[in-house]
Amino acid sequence: MTVLLAFDLLLAASIVGLAAATLLMRDAFAMIVAFIVFGMLLALGWARLVAPDVALAEVAIGAGLSGALLLRTLAHLRGGGLSAQGGASVSAPTNGATQGINALLAGLATCALGLAYLGAPQNVPGLEAHVTDAMPESGVTHPVTAVLLNFRAYDTLMEVVVLLAAVIVVWQVERGLAETPAPALGTVYQGFARVALPVAVIAGGYLLWIGAEAPGGAFQAGAVLGAVAVLGLLSRHVRPAPAHRPLARGTFVAGTAIFALVALGVSGAGRETFEYPPAHAKTLILLIEAMVTVSIAATLAALFHGREPVTVATGKETT
Amino acid sequence: MIALSQATIYGLAGLAVFGLGLMGVLGAAERLRRLIALNLCAAGAGMVLIAAAWRSPPAVPDPVPHALVITGIVVMVSATAVALALIRRLHSLETDTDD
Amino acid sequence: MSPVLAVILTVLLASLLGGLWRVIRGPSDSDRMLSAQLLGTAAVAMTVVLARLQDMPALLDVALVLALLAAVTLVAYVALSERRGR
């Protein structure tokens, strides 16, 4: 269909154009906003490629939380608030030779990827036949969830470990860094939060539940719940205090712990690690997913908040 | 010759985004810009993967690359958060010594 | 029905790309954030149209999450901007 082809060409061109614009934008704030819009367009592209799971992850994490994370750092770099101008890092201009070498290297790597992509046979069956064959044993009916939580569960476990490592590193790096807290956002926002936050929590739970049979699952649900927590932090409904640290640590670790325990627990009696007994596969996957969702939500919120809650920071909050 | 399917269109766009992002990673001056470039680079690679997983309509796409890219997105946001913490820390250290 | 939907989709994309000019030019941060919000709403509309066009109800969830998460960026912007202010 020609109209749809024109749409695809226009969308693909705008994705590339926006990527270039993001890199060329002078103002750092404009760069971040362009990056957020890039994420939205990317999600549309993924919807066009029949990848709703990826589009879901992209809008939740790529366009949503990454944007908030970047804005928060920019606020720090500009000295407390976003509106305060100046303080942007100025750096030495790179000379022509360096830029030439950079372009050459980037071009070579892109050519390599291009050859790999264009050289591979297109539009022919890949691994989907294997996935379809194994679906009855997976315990779920949605192929992507089956791959994530069953067939390639090692990858997913490692991914949860990466998130855990990230929050540990961020807490270490930010140790002792003080910041002015965000102000109250007013009654209109409070009213909005009262309606929106419960709706968002329900949406997160729905995404988790639907993941077994349709696009959705632990990461998307975790990202939505993480966004709820970020809103709570911004509006100061949630105020991290030193007393919360044991709970926070426990929540960060819970997903990884349950995942690893189940993986090892099913491994006896002639089974491999991660080879769930088919009769209980759905229960086990849902158990893992629920815990991983909670962990991811807490971790993403902690990554946004940055520093570990310490007594000094809360003491300053009253000033 | 390659047929002009939506997979080819977005695959080539993904290649371009990957290349642009890589150039940004290597050449960008500020740290924040370099980090965003790295994110673009990852997004471009993801687009290529998802384009490779596409099958013409009656058939459904290969779910394995989809799962890989979702994992990639989550790993990328973790890496971004760590890099941002480092950027904030470096900035504080620099402004402290300047005073 | 579906060629019409494709045309509508293209019009929405064109409108989104027009709004991009405001993101690039500004002049103020508020302008940029506001335009991003409009673009987000356009993206939600496009996702809803795509769900119909491709007959993929799962895209409605994408639209819902996009709507939820676009609000987070905006609130983050306002809260972080006013952090010092007064």
Next chain:
Amino acid sequence: MLEIAGTAFMALGALFFVAGTIGLLRFPDVFCRLHALTKADGMGLALVCLSAAIGAPDGGEALRILLIWVFVALASATGGHLVARHARRAGPPVREVRP
């Protein structure tokens, strides 16, 4: 018949988006632009959602579409308020209306 009406609503919704974008580009300051786009995108999305809900094969989908619309309407109203308040406090004074 219902299908034609649905498509017409959707086309009208797209026109509202175009109008909103024109307002965003042409109006002189942040408050005027805010006015243009909250009207336009609210109406535009409402029409697109209405049309999609008419065509929805089952009630669950229609409910989700309704939820999307309600949420965007709430978020847009709140976001508009927050940005306007912020722009009022941080930005240059509001333009005088010339008689």
